[in-house]
Amino acid sequence: MSAVAWTAVGSLAAWVWLLLGQGLFWRTDQRLPPRTAPGDWPCVAVVVPARDEAAVLPVSLPSLLAQDYPGDAEIFLVDDGSEDGTGELARALSARLGGLPLTVIRPGEPEPGWTGKLWALRHGIARVRERRPEPEYLLLTDADIAHEPDSLRELVAAARTNGLDLVSQMARLRVASCWERLVVPAFVYFFAQLYPFRWVNSTDARTAAAAGGCVLLRTEAAVRAGVPESVRQAVIDDVSVARAVRRSGGSLWLGLAERVDSVRPYPRLADLWRMVSRSAYAQLRHSPLLLIGTVAGLALVYLTPPAAVVAGVLTDDPVAGWAGAAAWLMMAGTYAPILRYYRLCLWQAPALPFTALLYLLMTVDSAIQHYRGRGAAWKGRTYTRPEAAQDR
Incomplete structure (x- = not known):
C-alpha cells in the first residue's frame, strides 16, 4: 500500500478506537441524574x-x-x-x-x-x-x-x-x-x-x-x-x-x-480565537513535546480523512480513498449528536475537519503567545506561566 493509504488506515483505526473506547464521549445523554426533593432544603x-x-x-x-x-x-x-x-x-x-x-x-x-x-x-x-x-x-x-x-x-x-x-x-x-x-x-x-x-x-x-x-x-x-x-x-x-x-x-x-x-x-472569529487560545497551551502543560504530539494527532485524526479521499480519487488509490471515507463518516457520525443538541443542521458534520484545523491553529497560536510573554491574556490581565489543570 502507499504511504497515503497507510496513513488513512491509521486514521480509521484511531476513529474505531475513539468510537468505542473513549467513554462514548460523542453521546449527549448525560443530563442531571434522577432526583427527588429533599425533606429539608439546605442553605x-x-x-x-x-x-x-x-x-x-x-x-x-x-x-x-x-x-x-x-x-x-x-x-x-x-x-x-x-x-x-x-x-x-x-x-x-x-x-x-x-x-x-x-x-x-x-x-x-x-x-x-x-x-x-x-x-x-x-x-x-x-x-x-x-x-x-x-x-x-x-x-x-x-x-x-x-x-x-x-x-x-x-x-x-x-x-x-x-x-x-x-x-x-x-x-x-x-x-x-x-x-x-x-x-x-x-x-x-x-x-x-x-x-x-x-x-x-x-x-x-x-x-x-x-x-x-x-x-x-x-x-x-x-x-x-x-x-x-x-x-x-x-x-x-x-x-x-x-x-x-x-x-x-x-x-x-x-x-x-x-x-x-x-x-x-x-x-467574530477573533473573539472565539481568543477564548480558545488563551488556555490551550496551558492544557498542554506548556510542553513543546505535547504540542507537537497534539498537532500530529489532530492532523492524523481530523485532517487525514478528507485528504485521503481527495488523494485516493486523484491517484486512483482505492485503499486510501475508502479508508479515508470510512474515517470521515465515523467522524461526522460522532459529531452529529452535539449538533442535534445545539439544534443545528446536520450538514455541518462533514465540515468538522475544517473546524479542527482552526482549533489546531488556535493551539499553535496559544504556544506562540506564551513564548512571547502574552500567554493566557484575558480582560487586561496576562499570566505568563499559569499552571495547567493537571494531577500533582
Whole structure:
C-alpha cells in the first residue's frame, strides 16, 4: 500500500478506537441524574466572579435573583476590579428586581500566584463562610450564565439524592452568529473527547472535570480539597477544582445542561480565537513535546480523512480513498449528536475537519503567545506561566 493509504488506515483505526473506547464521549445523554426533593432544603450561597461584565449582567443576574428555591439562598457577586460599573449595575438590578438577597464584594487586585477568577472565588467563598449557619452548598457560576428559575432547586436535589460533592452542568453556549455555529459545538465536542462525561461520573474512574459556568459544590468538600487555594494558579480552573475534589475523596457528576445557558456573544472569529487560545497551551502543560504530539494527532485524526479521499480519487488509490471515507463518516457520525443538541443542521458534520484545523491553529497560536510573554491574556490581565489543570 502507499504511504497515503497507510496513513488513512491509521486514521480509521484511531476513529474505531475513539468510537468505542473513549467513554462514548460523542453521546449527549448525560443530563442531571434522577432526583427527588429533599425533606429539608439546605442553605446555598451563589458566588459569581465578575470582571467588566456590565454588557451581559442585565440578562444573567436577573435569572439568579429570580431563582425559585425553597430554602435559604443568597448571591455574592465578586466585582473583580471592573472598570465598567459592574458592581453598581448589580446593586441597581437587585434593588429594582428584588428576589434573592445580593452582596457585592470588591477584593482588589490579585496577589502574585493567583489567577483573577480564583482570586475572586477565594474572597467570595471567604465571605460566604462567615455566614452562620455556614451554607451547605456553593453554586459557583459565571457572570455570563443565565439560569431557568428551577435551576438551583434541580442542582441541589440532584446532589442530595445521589450523594454528590460536585455537580456541574456545561451550559448551552450561544450559537447565533455564523462563526459561533461553526466553532462552538466543536468546543463542547472536543471537551467531551478529552474528559468523557461517563468517565467523570463513574466512581471507579480517575477522570475528573467540571464546567466552570455552573458548579454546585458542597462547602465541606471545598474545604477538604483546599479550594480555591490549592488551584490558585490554574487558568483551566474548572477542571482543576474537579480534580482537587476527586483527589480528596469527593464524588463528581458532569453533564450537559438543558436549562442553563451562556449569554456571552462571540460574533467574530477573533473573539472565539481568543477564548480558545488563551488556555490551550496551558492544557498542554506548556510542553513543546505535547504540542507537537497534539498537532500530529489532530492532523492524523481530523485532517487525514478528507485528504485521503481527495488523494485516493486523484491517484486512483482505492485503499486510501475508502479508508479515508470510512474515517470521515465515523467522524461526522460522532459529531452529529452535539449538533442535534445545539439544534443545528446536520450538514455541518462533514465540515468538522475544517473546524479542527482552526482549533489546531488556535493551539499553535496559544504556544506562540506564551513564548512571547502574552500567554493566557484575558480582560487586561496576562499570566505568563499559569499552571495547567493537571494531577500533582
